[in-house]
Amino acid sequence: MTIRFDGRVAIVTGAGNGLGRVHALELARRGAKVVINDFGGSRDGKGGSSEAAKKVVEEIRAAGGTAIANGANVCDFEQVQAMVAQAKAEFGRVDVLINNAGILRDKTLSKMEMADFRAVVDVHLMGSAYCTKAVWELMREQNYGRILMTTSASGLFGNFGQSNYGAAKMALVGLMHMLTIEGAKNNIRVNTIAPIGATRMTEDVMPPEMFAALKPEQVTPAALFLVSENAPSKVTMSAGGGAYSVCRIVDTAPVHFADSELSPEALAANFERIADWNTARAYDDSNQQVSALMQAVMAGIRK
Incomplete structure (x- = not known):
């Protein structure tokens, strides 16, 4: 069965470049009307312009698709609410949200300024929470919603020098767990993707040959599956280079100790x-x- 998004409206954050751009292009190619959100900042989140978003909109329209640009900063809840209002005014609904926007400010915790810790958490965790909150009631009213968080192997398993990034990324898995339960009765399914792709976020953190082998286009099939009509819920899927796996949190069987034995x-x-x-x-x-x-x-x- 071909996965299509005809009649669906999708918001993709951080869609001016990299993974977000490819997700948005493929959603549009498969029939979705897409809101291309991009603050236009640099990799560390500084600066801002919606020019990148406008270029992606032009690509989609040139291919016969439907899209609009939005330059909201996902860290600003009022701007995010305005983005969702724009989507509803333009297209009447919001069916899909892909929380993809992110920044990096890598340093070991001993050398990191707390402002850099906060900035990364604000974009990844609070940005995803703001965008999700802004679409939540609309999706409940529709009795339909598909939301995708973006986590990372750094959060799931750990990586040197990314305490801010890893903490935010693992928090998104916890957010998925909660929202899966809250959204179930209204057919809102929430999943998480852990992408490995060659983007400006990863260009200097992996060997050149690996960078060349990891195309964003190899991640997008997982993203689109996880926001499709028949998607599962509460799934964390790793994706990169054409390889895919699923990760979940497990617990060992409890071992009990009597008070007299306990120490x-x-x-x-x-x-x-x-x-x-x-x-x-x-x-x-x-x-x-x-x-x-x-x-x-x-x-x-x-x-």
Whole structure:
């Protein structure tokens, strides 16, 4: 079955360059009306102009598609609300939101100014939260919405010198978990993508041969699948170079200790048993995880 977006309206943030641009072009090619959002800042978030967004709009229109440009700064909730109002005024609805905008200010925590930590968190986490909040009620009223967060292997697994970026990116996975639950009854599905692509964000953090092999066009199929009508929800998909995987948070089976046995030394002596990944399982929500813990407690008490 061909995935199409005819009749759908999509907002893509940070769509003036890189991954966002390719996502937007492909959404338009498959029938979506697209709002091309780009603040136009540099890689570290400084400066700003919507010229990049306008160029992408021209590309889409030249190919016979429909798009409008928007220069909102995703860190400014009023500007984001105005962007969504513009989309609704122009197209009548918003069906898809791809939170793609991002900046980098890499340094080790010991050398990082807290202003740089805050700036990165503001764009990635607060920017995604603002954009999601701005479309949320509209999607609830429509009983339809597809939202994609953009995380990173740096957040999921760690990377030297990216404490600000990694913290923000992992927070987006937590936001996805919450919104998947809140949006379920209104057919709002929320997913997260961890892209590896050759963009201005990555041009000096990977070897040239790897940079050449990782095209943004190889990430976009995952993004479009995760915002399609039959998309799953609460999925974190890694994508790069034509390879794809799915990541999820799992928890090992709880090990109970009686009060008479309990001590830091007991935990140290039994850590391998507690951290036995052969017992790992995922949960639909926090209640299931707490329930598993309490079942282990009650079973231990009854011994």
